[in-house]
Amino acid sequence: EAQVTQNPRYLITVTGKKLTVTCSQNMNHEYMSWYRQDPGLGLRQIYYSMNVEVTDKGDVPEGYKVSRKEKRNFPLILESPSPNQTSLYFCASSPLPRGQPQHFGDGTRLSIL
Amino acid sequence: SQQGEEDPQALSIQEGENATMNCSYKTSINNLQWYRQNSGRGLVHLILIRSNEREKHSGRLRVTLDTSKKSSSLLITASRAADTASYFCATSVSDTGRRALTFGSGTRLQVQP
Numbered sequence: 001e002a003q004v005t006q007n008p009r010y011l012i013t014v015t016g017k018k019l020t021v022t023c024s025q026n027m028n029h030e031y032m033s034w035y036r037q038d039p040g041l042g043l044r045q046i047y048y049s050m051n052v053e054v055t056d057k058g059d060v061p062e063g064y065k066v067s068r069k070e071k072r073n074f075p076l077i078l079e080s081p082s083p084n085q086t087s088l089y090f091c092a093s094s095p096l097p098r099g100q101p102q103h104f105g106d107g108t109r110l111s112i113l
Numbered sequence: 114s115q116q117g118e119e120d121p122q123a124l125s126i127q128e129g130e131n132a133t134m135n136c137s138y139k140t141s142i143n144n145l146q147w148y149r150q151n152s153g154r155g156l157v158h159l160i161l162i163r164s165n166e167r168e169k170h171s172g173r174l175r176v177t178l179d180t181s182k183k184s185s186s187l188l189i190t191a192s193r194a195a196d197t198a199s200y201f202c203a204t205s206v207s208d209t210g211r212r213a214l215t216f217g218s219g220t221r222l223q224v225q226p
Contacts, residue, residue, distance in 0.1 A: 004155070031213060033213065035216075040218060041218060042201065042216050042217055042218035042219055043156075043201070043216040045215075048213065090155055090156070092155075092156075094213065098205065098213040099143050099144055099205030099213055099214065100213075101146060101158035101161055102156075102158065102213070102214060103158070104155030104156045104157070105155050106154055106155045107153065107154065107155055109153075
């Protein structure tokens with residue numbers, strides 16, 4: 001089954017404790033992206049990747065890191081989480097060229113205390 | 114600011130009625146897509162309309178695109194309680210940047226049984 005898998009689905013943690021949210025897709029898609037969703041603000045793009053070892057900033061990259069060492073995986077790293085990063089996070093993937101329909105994971109709800 | 118803005122922000126209708134949601138955007142686009150999000154879940158792609166198309170159908174969904182007005186509408190006919198969800202438009206813009214899609218803030222649809 002074609003899918004984007006995120007882990008964990010839920011996480012409550014404390015300020016400053018490094019965390020990683022994993023994302024994996026099994027569709028051989030070149031393009032992968034991370035979004036955060038906040039009430040009234042819709043989806044805002046954090047980082048995206050056009051292919052292995054190619055990553056770029058989205059609209060709200062501050063406080064986040066990503067890596068793309070393998071085509072299927074695109075982890076999101078919060079080196080020193082802060083309460084303003086409490087949000088619902090989505091990973092998505094699509095084939096190139098850009099602008100194709102995206103497949104989304106089921107989301108990760110992060111609470112930073 | 115968001116490239117796509119949905120209107121209305123919230124819509125409540127009775128089962129069997131039609132639901133119409135609108136999306137406005139600001140710059141030239143390659144295509145416009147509509148997504149659905151059930152509460153707490155990832156977005157699911159519904160339909161894509163290219164900039165040279167004016168209308169597209171998929172089951173009970175009808176999408177129109179007016180590039181002169183930079184607007185699109187999503188019509189769901191004969192709505193069902195299971196259509197209750199948030200609906201987002203997303204635009205693929207015609208620029209040289211590498212960002213793939215820009216999402217609006219969504220319309221929350223409630224279908225009363």
